[in-house]
Amino acid sequence: MEEVNVTGAVCPKPVLIVRRCLQELEPGDELLVTGDYPPAERNLRRTCYKHGFGVTTGPDDSSDAFQLRIRVSEESALEEDA
Protein backbone atom coordinates (compact mmCIF):
# COMPACT_ATOMS: atom_id res chain seq x y z
CA MET A 1 0.00 0.00 0.00
CA GLU A 2 1.25 3.48 -0.89
CA GLU A 3 1.58 5.95 1.98
CA VAL A 4 1.71 9.74 2.21
CA ASN A 5 2.16 11.96 5.24
CA VAL A 6 0.66 15.46 5.05
CA THR A 7 1.42 16.38 8.67
CA GLY A 8 2.37 20.04 8.93
CA ALA A 9 1.21 20.92 5.40
CA VAL A 10 -0.76 24.15 5.40
CA CYS A 11 -4.27 24.08 3.90
CA PRO A 12 -5.04 23.58 0.97
CA LYS A 13 -1.79 21.64 0.40
CA PRO A 14 -2.87 18.31 2.01
CA VAL A 15 -5.65 17.80 -0.53
CA LEU A 16 -3.40 18.83 -3.45
CA ILE A 17 -0.71 16.37 -2.33
CA VAL A 18 -3.21 13.51 -1.93
CA ARG A 19 -4.87 14.26 -5.29
CA ARG A 20 -1.50 14.01 -7.00
CA CYS A 21 -0.80 10.67 -5.31
CA LEU A 22 -4.22 9.26 -6.27
CA GLN A 23 -3.76 10.24 -9.90
CA GLU A 24 -0.71 7.96 -10.07
CA LEU A 25 -2.52 4.91 -8.69
CA GLU A 26 -4.45 2.17 -10.49
CA PRO A 27 -7.85 0.63 -9.65
CA GLY A 28 -7.40 -1.75 -6.73
CA ASP A 29 -4.54 0.28 -5.21
CA GLU A 30 -4.78 1.82 -1.75
CA LEU A 31 -3.30 4.98 -0.29
CA LEU A 32 -2.76 5.47 3.44
CA VAL A 33 -2.84 9.17 4.36
CA THR A 34 -1.60 10.48 7.70
CA GLY A 35 -2.27 14.07 8.72
CA ASP A 36 -2.64 16.25 11.76
CA TYR A 37 -5.53 18.65 11.61
CA PRO A 38 -9.27 18.09 11.31
CA PRO A 39 -10.19 20.44 8.41
CA ALA A 40 -7.75 18.55 6.14
CA GLU A 41 -9.47 15.28 7.02
CA ARG A 42 -12.90 16.75 6.21
CA ASN A 43 -11.64 18.14 2.90
CA LEU A 44 -10.03 14.80 1.99
CA ARG A 45 -13.14 12.81 2.85
CA ARG A 46 -15.29 15.23 0.82
CA THR A 47 -12.93 14.92 -2.18
CA CYS A 48 -13.00 11.11 -1.99
CA TYR A 49 -16.78 11.03 -1.69
CA LYS A 50 -17.27 13.39 -4.66
CA HIS A 51 -14.96 11.40 -6.90
CA GLY A 52 -16.02 7.88 -5.98
CA PHE A 53 -13.04 6.77 -3.90
CA GLY A 54 -13.65 4.45 -0.98
CA VAL A 55 -12.41 5.91 2.29
CA THR A 56 -12.14 4.37 5.74
CA THR A 57 -10.36 5.34 8.94
CA GLY A 58 -6.78 4.04 9.08
CA PRO A 59 -5.24 2.00 11.94
CA ASP A 60 -3.34 4.85 13.62
CA ASP A 61 -6.18 7.35 13.90
CA SER A 62 -5.79 9.22 17.21
CA SER A 63 -6.82 12.43 18.88
CA ASP A 64 -3.71 14.27 17.64
CA ALA A 65 -3.66 12.87 14.11
CA PHE A 66 -5.90 11.30 11.53
CA GLN A 67 -5.31 8.41 9.20
CA LEU A 68 -7.37 7.60 6.12
CA ARG A 69 -7.24 4.52 3.93
CA ILE A 70 -8.32 5.49 0.41
CA ARG A 71 -9.22 2.82 -2.15
CA VAL A 72 -9.01 3.42 -5.89
CA SER A 73 -11.74 1.66 -7.88
CA GLU A 74 -12.84 1.44 -11.51
CA GLU A 75 -15.52 4.02 -10.71
CA SER A 76 -13.26 6.54 -8.99
CA ALA A 77 -11.84 9.30 -11.13
CA LEU A 78 -9.81 12.46 -10.69
CA GLU A 79 -9.24 14.49 -13.79
CA GLU A 80 -5.62 15.44 -14.41
CA ASP A 81 -4.91 18.67 -12.50
CA ALA A 82 -2.09 19.92 -14.66
Added chain:
Amino acid sequence: MTTDTPRLTEYAAVHGCSCKVGQGELSSLLAEGGLDESGDGDELLFGVGEDASAMAVTEELALVTTIDYFTPIIDDPYDFGRVAACNATSDAFVKGGVDNVNALVVLGLPREIRDAAGEILRGLVDAIEGMNGVVSGGHTVLNPWPIAGAAVTATGAQDELLTTRAVSPGDRLYLTKPLGTQPAMGALRVRDGEFTETVRNAASRPVDAVGTEALAWMTTPNRGAAEAALDAGVTAGTDVTGFGLVGHARTLATNAGVGIELSHLPVIAGTEPLSELFGYGLADGESAETSGGLLLAVPERRATALEAAFEERAVFYRCIGRATDGSGVALDPTIEPVQR
Protein backbone atom coordinates in the same frame (compact mmCIF):
# COMPACT_ATOMS: atom_id res chain seq x y z
CA MET B 1 9.66 41.91 6.66
CA THR B 2 12.21 40.46 4.24
CA THR B 3 11.29 37.94 1.56
CA ASP B 4 12.99 35.22 3.66
CA THR B 5 10.57 35.77 6.53
CA PRO B 6 7.71 33.25 6.55
CA ARG B 7 4.45 34.76 5.39
CA LEU B 8 1.86 35.64 8.02
CA THR B 9 -0.49 32.82 6.98
CA GLU B 10 2.35 30.27 7.23
CA TYR B 11 2.40 30.64 11.03
CA ALA B 12 -1.02 29.02 11.39
CA ALA B 13 -2.39 25.67 10.17
CA VAL B 14 -5.93 27.03 9.82
CA HIS B 15 -6.90 30.46 8.56
CA GLY B 16 -9.49 33.10 9.34
CA CYS B 17 -12.87 31.86 10.50
CA SER B 18 -11.96 28.25 9.68
CA CYS B 19 -10.01 28.22 13.00
CA LYS B 20 -13.34 28.11 14.89
CA VAL B 21 -13.92 24.89 16.80
CA GLY B 22 -16.67 22.78 15.23
CA GLN B 23 -20.35 23.22 16.08
CA GLY B 24 -20.56 19.82 17.80
CA GLU B 25 -17.41 20.40 19.83
CA LEU B 26 -18.66 23.84 20.87
CA SER B 27 -21.98 22.40 22.06
CA SER B 28 -20.15 19.81 24.20
CA LEU B 29 -17.89 22.51 25.62
CA LEU B 30 -20.85 24.70 26.58
CA ALA B 31 -22.50 21.73 28.29
CA GLU B 32 -19.27 20.97 30.18
CA GLY B 33 -19.14 24.56 31.41
CA GLY B 34 -22.80 24.57 32.41
CA LEU B 35 -23.63 27.11 29.70
CA ASP B 36 -25.90 24.93 27.59
CA GLU B 37 -29.11 26.25 29.11
CA SER B 38 -30.22 29.75 28.37
CA GLY B 39 -29.31 32.22 31.10
CA ASP B 40 -31.65 34.80 29.59
CA GLY B 41 -33.91 36.77 31.87
CA ASP B 42 -34.09 40.07 33.73
CA GLU B 43 -31.46 42.39 32.28
CA LEU B 44 -29.88 39.75 30.02
CA LEU B 45 -32.01 39.81 26.90
CA PHE B 46 -30.05 37.02 25.21
CA GLY B 47 -26.59 35.46 25.36
CA VAL B 48 -25.20 31.97 24.75
CA GLY B 49 -26.39 30.58 21.43
CA GLU B 50 -26.55 34.00 19.77
CA ASP B 51 -23.81 35.84 17.84
CA ALA B 52 -23.54 38.40 20.67
CA SER B 53 -25.15 38.96 24.05
CA ALA B 54 -27.54 41.81 24.80
CA MET B 55 -28.23 43.39 28.15
CA ALA B 56 -30.87 45.98 29.00
CA VAL B 57 -29.14 49.13 30.29
CA THR B 58 -32.07 51.59 30.19
CA GLU B 59 -35.76 51.08 29.58
CA GLU B 60 -35.26 51.30 25.83
CA LEU B 61 -31.57 50.67 25.22
CA ALA B 62 -29.57 47.41 25.03
CA LEU B 63 -25.83 47.01 25.31
CA VAL B 64 -24.71 44.43 22.73
CA THR B 65 -21.38 42.72 23.54
CA THR B 66 -19.26 40.26 21.57
CA ILE B 67 -15.70 39.04 21.06
CA ASP B 68 -14.18 37.57 17.93
CA TYR B 69 -10.59 36.92 16.89
CA PHE B 70 -8.87 34.56 14.48
CA THR B 71 -5.71 33.54 12.64
CA PRO B 72 -4.46 35.35 9.49
CA ILE B 73 -6.51 34.83 6.34
CA ILE B 74 -4.13 37.03 4.34
CA ASP B 75 -0.40 37.81 4.48
CA ASP B 76 -0.59 41.61 4.47
CA PRO B 77 -0.73 42.65 8.16
CA TYR B 78 -2.74 45.83 7.49
CA ASP B 79 -5.37 43.89 5.52
CA PHE B 80 -5.45 41.20 8.22
CA GLY B 81 -6.32 43.96 10.71
CA ARG B 82 -9.08 45.32 8.51
CA VAL B 83 -10.65 41.89 7.98
CA ALA B 84 -10.42 41.14 11.73
CA ALA B 85 -12.21 44.41 12.55
CA CYS B 86 -15.05 43.81 10.08
CA ASN B 87 -15.46 40.26 11.34
CA ALA B 88 -15.52 41.23 15.03
CA THR B 89 -18.05 44.05 14.64
CA SER B 90 -20.33 41.91 12.45
CA ASP B 91 -21.60 39.90 15.44
CA ALA B 92 -22.78 43.09 17.16
CA PHE B 93 -24.27 44.56 13.98
CA VAL B 94 -26.31 41.46 13.14
CA LYS B 95 -27.99 41.56 16.55
CA GLY B 96 -28.98 45.21 16.01
CA GLY B 97 -26.15 46.90 17.94
CA VAL B 98 -25.06 49.50 15.37
CA ASP B 99 -24.49 52.64 17.47
CA ASN B 100 -21.74 53.68 19.92
CA VAL B 101 -19.38 51.03 18.57
CA ASN B 102 -16.45 50.57 20.96
CA ALA B 103 -13.67 48.03 20.30
CA LEU B 104 -10.96 46.57 22.54
CA VAL B 105 -8.30 44.99 20.37
CA VAL B 106 -7.16 41.38 20.92
CA LEU B 107 -3.73 40.78 19.40
CA GLY B 108 -1.29 37.85 19.60
CA LEU B 109 1.90 37.36 17.60
CA PRO B 110 4.89 35.01 17.49
CA ARG B 111 8.03 36.71 18.84
CA GLU B 112 9.82 36.70 15.47
CA ILE B 113 7.14 38.72 13.65
CA ARG B 114 5.98 41.07 16.39
CA ASP B 115 7.03 43.97 14.13
CA ALA B 116 3.84 43.23 12.18
CA ALA B 117 1.73 44.24 15.20
CA GLY B 118 1.77 47.95 14.31
CA GLU B 119 0.38 47.37 10.84
CA ILE B 120 -2.29 44.94 12.05
CA LEU B 121 -3.35 47.46 14.68
CA ARG B 122 -3.42 50.27 12.11
CA GLY B 123 -5.69 48.18 9.90
CA LEU B 124 -8.00 47.44 12.83
CA VAL B 125 -8.17 51.08 13.92
CA ASP B 126 -8.76 52.40 10.39
CA ALA B 127 -11.58 49.91 9.84
CA ILE B 128 -13.28 50.56 13.20
CA GLU B 129 -13.06 54.34 12.69
CA GLY B 130 -14.51 53.83 9.21
CA MET B 131 -17.57 52.36 10.96
CA ASN B 132 -17.86 55.47 13.19
CA GLY B 133 -16.50 53.36 16.02
CA VAL B 134 -13.66 53.91 18.47
CA VAL B 135 -10.78 51.67 19.58
CA SER B 136 -10.50 52.31 23.30
CA GLY B 137 -7.80 49.83 24.32
CA GLY B 138 -6.87 46.20 24.03
CA HIS B 139 -4.54 43.41 25.05
CA THR B 140 -1.47 42.11 23.20
CA VAL B 141 0.35 38.84 23.90
CA LEU B 142 3.07 36.66 22.42
CA ASN B 143 1.47 33.62 20.82
CA PRO B 144 2.69 30.82 18.50
CA TRP B 145 -0.10 31.51 15.99
CA PRO B 146 -0.85 35.12 15.01
CA ILE B 147 -4.33 36.16 16.15
CA ALA B 148 -6.22 39.45 15.80
CA GLY B 149 -9.72 40.63 16.58
CA ALA B 150 -11.66 42.63 19.10
CA ALA B 151 -14.12 42.64 21.95
CA VAL B 152 -16.89 44.91 20.72
CA THR B 153 -19.71 46.72 22.46
CA ALA B 154 -22.47 48.67 20.71
CA THR B 155 -25.95 49.85 21.55
CA GLY B 156 -29.32 49.24 19.94
CA ALA B 157 -33.01 49.64 20.71
CA GLN B 158 -34.20 46.70 22.81
CA ASP B 159 -37.36 46.22 20.80
CA GLU B 160 -35.45 46.15 17.49
CA LEU B 161 -32.83 43.51 18.30
CA LEU B 162 -32.42 40.51 15.99
CA THR B 163 -32.13 36.93 17.23
CA THR B 164 -31.73 33.50 15.65
CA ARG B 165 -35.03 32.46 17.28
CA ALA B 166 -37.39 34.85 15.51
CA VAL B 167 -37.61 33.02 12.16
CA SER B 168 -41.12 31.92 11.08
CA PRO B 169 -42.19 29.44 8.38
CA GLY B 170 -42.65 31.30 5.10
CA ASP B 171 -39.95 33.91 5.84
CA ARG B 172 -37.64 34.78 2.99
CA LEU B 173 -33.89 34.44 3.56
CA TYR B 174 -31.45 37.06 2.34
CA LEU B 175 -27.63 36.92 2.15
CA THR B 176 -25.64 40.17 1.96
CA LYS B 177 -22.26 39.01 0.60
CA PRO B 178 -21.39 36.30 -1.94
CA LEU B 179 -19.69 33.15 -0.61
CA GLY B 180 -16.26 31.75 -1.42
CA THR B 181 -13.67 33.55 0.71
CA GLN B 182 -11.99 30.31 1.80
CA PRO B 183 -11.14 28.94 -1.68
CA ALA B 184 -10.21 32.44 -2.86
CA MET B 185 -7.68 32.89 -0.07
CA GLY B 186 -6.56 29.25 -0.17
CA ALA B 187 -5.50 29.71 -3.79
CA LEU B 188 -3.30 32.67 -2.78
CA ARG B 189 -1.46 30.48 -0.26
CA VAL B 190 -0.30 28.08 -3.00
CA ARG B 191 2.77 30.02 -4.09
CA ASP B 192 5.70 27.63 -3.88
CA GLY B 193 5.75 26.48 -7.48
CA GLU B 194 4.93 22.82 -6.82
CA PHE B 195 1.16 23.25 -7.16
CA THR B 196 0.93 26.77 -8.59
CA GLU B 197 0.21 25.51 -12.08
CA THR B 198 -2.38 23.01 -10.80
CA VAL B 199 -4.27 25.85 -9.13
CA ARG B 200 -3.91 28.17 -12.11
CA ASN B 201 -5.21 25.50 -14.48
CA ALA B 202 -8.20 24.72 -12.27
CA ALA B 203 -9.15 28.38 -11.82
CA SER B 204 -11.55 29.99 -14.25
CA ARG B 205 -10.10 33.46 -13.50
CA PRO B 206 -6.66 34.73 -12.41
CA VAL B 207 -6.33 33.78 -8.73
CA ASP B 208 -5.04 37.27 -7.85
CA ALA B 209 -8.24 38.84 -9.20
CA VAL B 210 -10.37 36.37 -7.22
CA GLY B 211 -8.30 37.10 -4.10
CA THR B 212 -8.63 40.86 -4.53
CA GLU B 213 -12.40 40.57 -4.76
CA ALA B 214 -12.57 38.28 -1.75
CA LEU B 215 -10.54 40.82 0.25
CA ALA B 216 -12.90 43.60 -0.82
CA TRP B 217 -15.88 41.57 0.47
CA MET B 218 -14.12 40.62 3.71
CA THR B 219 -13.30 44.28 4.41
CA THR B 220 -16.87 45.43 3.70
CA PRO B 221 -18.44 46.16 7.11
CA ASN B 222 -21.84 44.60 7.76
CA ARG B 223 -23.11 47.82 9.32
CA GLY B 224 -25.00 49.01 6.22
CA ALA B 225 -26.69 45.63 5.88
CA ALA B 226 -27.65 45.69 9.57
CA GLU B 227 -29.04 49.22 9.33
CA ALA B 228 -31.11 48.17 6.32
CA ALA B 229 -32.45 45.22 8.34
CA LEU B 230 -33.38 47.51 11.25
CA ASP B 231 -35.06 50.00 8.90
CA ALA B 232 -37.19 47.23 7.42
CA GLY B 233 -38.14 45.78 10.81
CA VAL B 234 -36.25 42.50 10.36
CA THR B 235 -36.08 40.59 13.66
CA ALA B 236 -34.15 37.42 12.76
CA GLY B 237 -30.62 36.91 11.52
CA THR B 238 -27.08 35.74 11.99
CA ASP B 239 -23.82 36.24 10.12
CA VAL B 240 -22.07 33.67 7.96
CA THR B 241 -18.56 32.76 9.12
CA GLY B 242 -16.62 29.63 10.04
CA PHE B 243 -19.48 27.10 10.05
CA GLY B 244 -20.29 27.95 6.42
CA LEU B 245 -23.71 28.93 5.06
CA VAL B 246 -25.34 25.60 5.87
CA GLY B 247 -23.90 25.53 9.39
CA HIS B 248 -25.25 28.98 10.22
CA ALA B 249 -28.56 28.23 8.50
CA ARG B 250 -28.76 25.16 10.73
CA THR B 251 -28.39 27.41 13.77
CA LEU B 252 -31.40 29.44 12.59
CA ALA B 253 -33.38 26.25 11.91
CA THR B 254 -32.58 24.73 15.31
CA ASN B 255 -33.03 27.87 17.42
CA ALA B 256 -36.25 28.92 15.67
CA GLY B 257 -37.71 25.42 15.26
CA VAL B 258 -38.17 25.79 11.51
CA GLY B 259 -36.83 24.19 8.34
CA ILE B 260 -34.56 26.09 5.96
CA GLU B 261 -34.57 25.59 2.18
CA LEU B 262 -31.59 27.09 0.35
CA SER B 263 -32.25 27.50 -3.37
CA HIS B 264 -29.65 30.02 -4.57
CA LEU B 265 -25.95 30.49 -3.78
CA PRO B 266 -24.20 33.65 -4.94
CA VAL B 267 -20.43 32.93 -5.03
CA ILE B 268 -17.43 35.11 -5.82
CA ALA B 269 -16.74 34.38 -9.52
CA GLY B 270 -13.95 31.82 -9.88
CA THR B 271 -14.21 30.29 -6.41
CA GLU B 272 -16.30 27.24 -7.31
CA PRO B 273 -13.61 25.35 -9.30
CA LEU B 274 -11.04 26.27 -6.62
CA SER B 275 -13.31 24.88 -3.92
CA GLU B 276 -13.75 21.70 -5.96
CA LEU B 277 -9.94 21.35 -6.24
CA PHE B 278 -9.39 21.92 -2.50
CA GLY B 279 -12.34 19.83 -1.29
CA TYR B 280 -13.95 22.80 0.50
CA GLY B 281 -17.62 22.11 -0.30
CA LEU B 282 -18.62 25.61 -1.47
CA ALA B 283 -21.38 24.31 -3.79
CA ASP B 284 -22.80 22.40 -0.80
CA GLY B 285 -22.76 25.54 1.38
CA GLU B 286 -20.17 23.89 3.63
CA SER B 287 -17.13 26.06 2.91
CA ALA B 288 -16.07 28.23 5.87
CA GLU B 289 -16.51 31.95 5.28
CA THR B 290 -14.37 34.69 6.79
CA SER B 291 -16.08 38.01 7.55
CA GLY B 292 -19.08 36.83 5.52
CA GLY B 293 -22.40 38.53 4.99
CA LEU B 294 -25.57 38.61 7.06
CA LEU B 295 -28.17 35.86 6.72
CA LEU B 296 -31.50 37.56 7.43
CA ALA B 297 -35.02 36.12 7.65
CA VAL B 298 -37.90 38.42 6.79
CA PRO B 299 -41.65 37.91 6.42
CA GLU B 300 -42.84 38.13 2.83
CA ARG B 301 -44.72 41.39 3.52
CA ARG B 302 -41.51 43.17 4.54
CA ALA B 303 -39.28 41.81 1.76
CA THR B 304 -39.87 44.74 -0.59
CA ALA B 305 -39.00 47.25 2.14
CA LEU B 306 -35.84 45.30 2.96
CA GLU B 307 -34.72 45.21 -0.66
CA ALA B 308 -35.34 48.96 -0.92
CA ALA B 309 -33.31 49.56 2.25
CA PHE B 310 -30.41 47.47 0.84
CA GLU B 311 -30.48 49.39 -2.40
CA GLU B 312 -30.59 52.76 -0.63
CA ARG B 313 -27.29 51.84 1.06
CA ALA B 314 -25.77 50.09 -1.97
CA VAL B 315 -25.63 46.82 0.00
CA PHE B 316 -25.26 43.60 -2.01
CA TYR B 317 -28.13 41.16 -1.46
CA ARG B 318 -29.67 38.01 -2.85
CA CYS B 319 -32.77 36.13 -1.79
CA ILE B 320 -31.31 32.65 -1.23
CA GLY B 321 -34.20 30.61 0.16
CA ARG B 322 -37.00 30.43 2.67
CA ALA B 323 -38.04 29.06 6.02
CA THR B 324 -40.53 26.18 6.15
CA ASP B 325 -42.54 24.38 8.81
CA GLY B 326 -40.15 21.42 8.58
CA SER B 327 -36.78 21.01 10.27
CA GLY B 328 -33.09 21.07 9.34
CA VAL B 329 -31.49 22.53 6.23
CA ALA B 330 -32.23 21.39 2.65
CA LEU B 331 -30.02 22.55 -0.20
CA ASP B 332 -30.74 22.33 -3.93
CA PRO B 333 -29.25 25.53 -5.24
CA THR B 334 -28.59 27.37 -8.45
CA ILE B 335 -25.09 28.84 -8.28
CA GLU B 336 -24.54 32.42 -9.37
CA PRO B 337 -20.97 33.67 -9.91
CA VAL B 338 -20.74 37.29 -8.72
CA GLN B 339 -18.13 39.76 -9.90
CA ARG B 340 -17.65 43.12 -8.17
